[in-house]
Amino acid sequence: MKKMMFILLAGVASVAHAQVQGLTPSTGPSQDPAFIDMRHPEAVTGETIFTHVCQGCHMPQGQGAQGAGTYPALAHDAKLASSAYPIVMLLNGRGAMPPIGQALTDDQVAGVVNYIRSHFDGIGADDVTAAQVKAMRPQPKEPSP
């Protein structure tokens, strides 16, 4: 049943479809720097994830944005002094922040955290390791489908 579900899900909604394309290594088009190179998903760095995913909301200079709600600026964000805070936000999400770390490897989460802590105003260090991320990952209550 679970296998069937996957097949159903993968095709149905364009939603799932996009995910399949987004994460499976593909033989897709030659690399276009505008998009993440999915031929080698394992090689995607924290910097690439920031410039191709995070900056959609947090903006290219980490300046954040303000509408009916707010995307917090990462530049001058005192909360980034702690490495645990961005790791938890990436892994668990909260409010408008999606748990994007769940689509990334431990190494990639560490890479993103190191990137945002060492760029913009360099408030923190870039010393987070994949092992730290792994230790903070929420354990699923039941096996993933």
Add this chain to the structure above:
Amino acid sequence: MATPEMAMTRRDLLRMIGITAGSAVMYQAMAGMGAIKTPPKRAATKLEGSVHGTSVLILGAGLAGMVAAYELRKAGYKVQVLEYNARAGGRNWTLRGGDSYTELGGETQHCQFDQGQYFNPGPWRIPYHHTALLGYCRELGVQLEPFVQVNYNALVQATGYFDGKPQRFRTVKSDYHGHVAELLAKATSQGSLDKEVSKEDKEILLESLRYWGGLTKDFRYTMGPQSGDRRGYAKEAGGGLNAKPEYSQPMQLHDLLASNVWQNLIVDGAYEYQTSLMQPVGGMDMIGKAFVREVGQVIRYNAKVTNIEQDDRGVTVTYQDTLKPGAPQVAKADWCLCTIPLSILSQIPIQVGAPMAAAISAVPYLASSKVGLQFKRRFWEEDETIYGGISYTDSPLGMLSYPSHGFGGTKGVLLGSYTFGMQAFEWTALSAAERVRKAVEYGQQLHPAYSREFENGMAVGWHRAPFTLGCFGLWSDEARKDHYDNLCQVDGRIALAGEHASYLPAWQEGAVLSSLDAIERLHARVRAGSRA
């Protein structure tokens, strides 16, 4: 070399689908499995009885908010609506020439479409079974026309396969079914299914496989009249001399499987995409505009809600007039229906109990991106006989859709790219101008006339929409179990509504049904209070 830890595993992928695509997809899966037993209510119930001038403050003038305003006013309530945007409709939204749109980050796009051309950045299609929404279209005089969901002549592109040539949906579907039918017929004939299928059924099954798959007399899927009747012809049938059609060569099963094109075959199979689907004539916002004709006079625009409080007697909402920065303003009412998206509501101080507060913060929003492109010639119709429908590609474009209306006209606006999830975040991370450029660049791979005929475009990445910060509420199964009921319960004098308070995530029907359900429960409380 990727180490096992670094590589994105299939397991990760499955988990990702469960987490970030859970909602829409889960609903479909559940509906498909019959897990949703009670058919939801699909139309407004009249709110009966005197309400003695009871007032309701509605936050948000999207469909959920305007449905509530419309029904509550009919029932005799005093209604006021606060809306952040300078227009009503929310995600029920259409861009036309002369419109401008400033996204988060400050980039402003000026729409240069010709008169009569439009693009729906948000919802764009209505399944026939979304009867509450369709009921309002009827009630408010919104004219509908068919939305072409499935076009057998639209394209399916798998870069790296089929010599880089986009295939027709028709040939992909016919060949996949044909090959599968042939395999199944073989297994059946060889007795592999004898335990599962009786002798009598076996004969019928074989006959049905031939019928379903377009197989020959001897159960083969091969070039000839039977497959030609499904996948089309190398040379079309004509009239007069030299009119005999020429059959076409089916694709190899291996290529169909390895290229993943089979993933697109469910576009007409999933419940929400089964025909008929419809669209309002002239743009999706015709629905929002019809509601504005009914309730527009009670909507206050440019009102940014900053605080929501309640006590035993009523609700007090503080808001800022975004055009006149200065002292915050206050609106009061006996009750409040809040339809603000959770991505934003989770950032607004709101005086509700811990369970509802936790629910408000528990739902991330799915990313989605669309690009609308105007072309000076309908080459997809003229050159390629594609009238409406959707093409699919594994290039960054995701989906590309042709207008379902205005066939045979001169110009047209294509949905040049439509993506979700991670892919949509990538588009959103680009500037809007770059999104338009990239949509043209990749569209060129599908349609040679693209760059020659392109005129102008508009791009909307929903996470940069100032009024939603995302496309729609993405419920995981776990979050639904823990929080959904708490989100939907009336908390004191406050109730929430919107697609996020429904099992129809992203769909306008979800917004409408959640609103109707919430106001019925509010009304019951009001009536109970007045009798006390």
